[in-house]
Amino acid sequence: MNPSDDSDRLRREAEQWWLRLRDRGATRGDAEAFKLWRASSPSHARAWNEVARLWQEMDPVLKQAASRDPGLAHPSARRPVNPGRRAFFGTAVAAGGAALAVWPPLSLWPSLLDYTADFRTGTAEQRSVALSEALTVQMNTQTRINRRAAMDAGKAIELVAGEAQVDAAGGGEAVTVYAGAGATHARQARFNLRYTGPQVCVTCLQGSVAVEQAGRRQTLEPGQQLYYDESGLRAAVPADMAMVEAWRSGTLSFSGQTLAEVVDEINRYRPGRVLLRNAELAARRVRMRFAITQTDLALRMLRDLYGAQLTQLPGGIVLLS
Known part of the structure; x- marks a missing residue:
C-alpha cells in the first residue's frame, strides 16, 4: 500500500473515532475498542494525536463560524433519508452524533451520505x-x-x-x-x-x-x-x-463576483476549508481566473491582489482576513 494512502486511511479512522467518542451514546465498550485501535501501531497513535490536536486548536474558530452561520450544513440534511438506506444509518450512527457524522463541521471530511450515494x-x-x-x-x-x-x-x-x-x-x-x-x-x-x-x-x-x-x-x-x-x-x-460550462474545462473564472463567492467556490475544489473572517473583504468584487487544480495559487492571488492575510492551520484550514 502507498504510504500516503495508509496515512489517509488512518486519519479517516481517527476522525471517525473522534466523532464516536464525543457521542452522548458512547459506551465503555467503545472506549475499550478505541484503546485497542490506538495501540495497534505508532502510526495509529500518531493519526489520533494529529486529529485530536487539530480539533482542539480549531474549537474556538468552529464555534465562531457556527455562531455567524448556523446554516453551514447543507439544507437537504433536514430532508428524510432515503428509506432504502435507513438501516445503514441506524447501525452506523448513534442518535446523539448523527447530525455531526452525516454533515461534518465545515465539510472537513466525507459524510456518511457520501458513502451511501450511488455515484x-x-x-x-x-x-x-x-x-x-x-x-x-x-x-x-x-x-x-x-x-x-x-x-x-x-x-x-x-x-x-x-x-x-x-x-x-x-x-x-x-x-x-x-x-x-x-x-x-x-x-x-x-x-x-x-x-x-x-x-x-x-x-x-x-x-x-x-x-x-x-x-x-x-x-x-x-x-x-x-x-x-x-x-x-x-x-x-x-x-x-x-461560466456555466467552465468547470468542464478545468478552469474557474470570476468577473465581478464577491470575494465571499470566490471562497465558497474554492472550498468545493480544495481539501480542508478556507474561512473568511473579514466582512469588508468578503464584499470586494473579484476578477480572476485559475485552474481548479491551483486553488492554493488562487489564495495567494487573493492575498497579493486584494490585500488578504492568510493564516495556515493544520488539516488544510486557512483563515482569510
Whole structure:
C-alpha cells in the first residue's frame, strides 16, 4: 500500500473515532475498542494525536463560524433519508452524533451520505457516468447522485448535492432529474444542474427542458437559466454559458463576483476549508481566473491582489482576513 494512502486511511479512522467518542451514546465498550485501535501501531497513535490536536486548536474558530452561520450544513440534511438506506444509518450512527457524522463541521471530511450515494465525486474529482445508451451524466467536484424510480417510462436520478451536466441523447426516452424541491424533465437535451446551497440552478444548453416545482412548470430553451427552491420557481434569465460550462474545462473564472463567492467556490475544489473572517473583504468584487487544480495559487492571488492575510492551520484550514 502507498504510504500516503495508509496515512489517509488512518486519519479517516481517527476522525471517525473522534466523532464516536464525543457521542452522548458512547459506551465503555467503545472506549475499550478505541484503546485497542490506538495501540495497534505508532502510526495509529500518531493519526489520533494529529486529529485530536487539530480539533482542539480549531474549537474556538468552529464555534465562531457556527455562531455567524448556523446554516453551514447543507439544507437537504433536514430532508428524510432515503428509506432504502435507513438501516445503514441506524447501525452506523448513534442518535446523539448523527447530525455531526452525516454533515461534518465545515465539510472537513466525507459524510456518511457520501458513502451511501450511488455515484459520488470527492474534492476536485470529476467523473462521467453512462446510465444508458441515451443518458450520460458528467459530475463535478463534491457531487452525489442517486438512482430514482421514474414515474413514467424512462430514466430518473436525484442530484443530492453538487453539480452535474446531463446529456439526454434522445431516442424518445424521458429523463427526470430530481434536485431539492423540484424536478427537471427532458427527452432530447443537454442541461446543467447546480445544487450547492439553498437554491437549485438549472441551465439549458441544448434542446429544451421543463422545470417543475410544487405544481408549477416552466420551459427553458438553450441559453436560459432559472433558480428554484422550496418557495417556488424564479423567472428564466439569460445564462452566462461560458461560466456555466467552465468547470468542464478545468478552469474557474470570476468577473465581478464577491470575494465571499470566490471562497465558497474554492472550498468545493480544495481539501480542508478556507474561512473568511473579514466582512469588508468578503464584499470586494473579484476578477480572476485559475485552474481548479491551483486553488492554493488562487489564495495567494487573493492575498497579493486584494490585500488578504492568510493564516495556515493544520488539516488544510486557512483563515482569510
